[in-house]
Amino acid sequence: MLISRETDYALRILRALSDGEKRSIEEICSLEATPKQFAYRIIKKLEKSGWIVITRGAEGGCRLTADLHDVSLHDLIHGLGSSFCINACFQEGYxxxxxPLCEDPCHIKEGLAKLQESMEKELKDLNLHCLIFGSPN
Structure with missing residues (x-):
């Protein structure tokens, strides 16, 4: 799967917070059909990346601090601690x-490397505002 469940839920959380209002985790989960057990973990990662702020306590909640025009899908994937590899051979330590069986370069890997590079460029070029709202503004 290219986009993990965690990335999908993070996009939903960011959409729920996109109006700048402070929302509780319960409200976010209700608005976006996101399971709480995932939301807590993802929200902490979004805060660590500097995209949201969490206020604790009775009047607490989450608020978006980033401009979604300035955050790419690539940024989000990496901010969640994931990587984007279309094949295992591109993972560190693979x-x-x-x-050991061949002297020739692997043409499959060469071809997939071109595809990997192209897809990474697309991920970097796609800002979250466009992805979530479908418009460049």
């Missing part, structure tokens, strides 16, 4: 079982 040891290919084929490489």
């Amino acid at each position: 040891e290919c079982t084929r490489s």
Whole structure:
């Protein structure tokens, strides 16, 4: 799966907060059909990345602090601690079982590397506001 469930839920959380209002986790989960057990963990990661602020206490909640025009889908994926690899051979520490058997370069990996590069560019070019609202403004 290219977009993880965590990334999907993070997008929903950011959409719920996009109007700048402070919302409780319960309200966010209700608005966006997001399970609380995921929301708590994701909200902490969004705060750590500097995109939201969490206020604790009886009047607490979450508020968006980032401009979604300035945050790309690539930023979000990496801010959640994930990486975007279309194949295992691009993951750090991966040891290919084929490489000891061949002297030729792997044309499959070369082709997938071009695709990986192209997709990463698209992820970097797509800001979250456009993704969530479907408009460039």
